[in-house]
Amino acid sequence: MNNKNKSETSMNAVKKVLIVGGGIGGLCAAIALRRQGIEVDLVELKTQWTVYGVGIIQQSNVFREMAKSGVLDGYLDAACAFEDVTINTTAGERLARIPGQRLAGPEYPANVGISRLALHQVLSETVAALGVSVRLGLSVESLEQVGEGVDVLFTDTRRGRYDLVVGADGLPHARLAVRRAVLAAFHRPGGVALQLSTRRRNRSSGHLPGSRRHGH
Numbered sequence: 359m360n361n362k363n364k365s366e367t368s369m370n371a372v373k374k375v376l377i378v379g380g381g382i383g384g385l386c387a388a389i390a391l392r393r394q395g396i397e398v399d400l401v402e403l404k405t406q407w408t409v410y411g412v413g414i415i416q417q418s419n420v421f422r423e424m425a426k427s428g429v430l431d432g433y434l435d436a437a438c439a440f441e442d443v444t445i446n447t448t449a450g451e452r453l454a455r456i457p458g459q460r461l462a463g464p465e466y467p468a469n470v471g472i473s474r475l476a477l478h479q480v481l482s483e484t485v486a487a488l489g490v491s492v493r494l495g496l497s498v499e500s501l502e503q504v505g506e507g508v509d510v511l512f513t514d515t516r517r518g519r520y521d522l523v524v525g526a527d528g529l530p531h532a533r534l535a536v537r538r539a540v541l542a543a544f545h546r547p548g549g550v551a552l553q554l555s556t557r558r559r560n561r562s563s564g565h566l567p568g569s570r571r572h573g574h
């Protein structure tokens with residue numbers, strides 16, 4: 359059996375998943391799993407399930423996954439699409455223009471800017487509509503592999519058993535409950551910062567002039 363068939367076979371055995379962390383990763387995983395008919399519980403450490411109100415920039419790889427997850431329309435409606443990136447002086451003189459690439463297809467913009475709050479709203483509303491059980495103010499105390507499943511002790515002393523546990527509890531070292539429980543050591547990833555100037559999308563259509571979208 360090749361690796362693809364092996365992983366399909368083992369995913370077929372997965373009926374119930376616990377996701378630890380309700381950020382972008384946890385929410386997207388929850389949506390994708392629910393769309394496969396898998397039961398999903400999600401625990402989030404925060405008692406108020408919100409995110410800070412800054413914007414982020416996203417590109418084609420995100421649009422493709424949003425389309426696969428069936429949330430593309432809500433996502434693009436909440437976003438501000440733009441094509442090119444320009445680098446300007448503070449006096450407004452243009453130093454460079456980096457043409458946008460519509461890598462997800464001509465019907466999608468090259469880039470979008472979206473507020474984290476809006477993204478969280480689109481994803482969390484979809485998660486709720488799909489029937490994911492979300493519990494706030496909760497984490498995992500311990501994880502124990504028993505046979506083909508995982509026995510979970512939650513921080514409120516309740517227990518659960520899952521076929522799979524997804525660690526989506528982010529990067530800050532102080533937390534990382536799942537990775538700490540599973541791995542003795544892990545590497546700290548690096549980071550890159552970019553500052554971009556954007557062009558607003560066409561307000562009346564909600565999209566860039568000339569852009570098309572197919573229904574998903």
Ligand SMILES: Cc1cc2nc3c(=O)[nH]c(=O)nc-3n(C[C@H](O)[C@H](O)[C@H](O)COP(=O)(O)OP(=O)(O)OC[C@H]3O[C@@H](n4cnc5c(N)ncnc54)[C@H](O)[C@@H]3O)c2cc1C
Nearest residue numbers: 379380381382383384401402403414415497527528533535
């Ligand atoms: C300054 C900055 C700028 C960025 N800009 C961009 C950008 O422009 N475009 C882009 O696509 N990405 C950007 N990113 C990256 C993006 O924010 C991350 O890729 C994304 O947030 C990762 O999502 P995540 O769900 O893995 O983690 P997080 O968003 O960190 O979510 C983790 C969640 O898990 C919860 N949690 C933590 N510990 C536990 C626990 N023990 N139990 C239960 N829940 C727990 C947290 O409360 C949180 O809700 C940027 C990141 C930074 C820091």
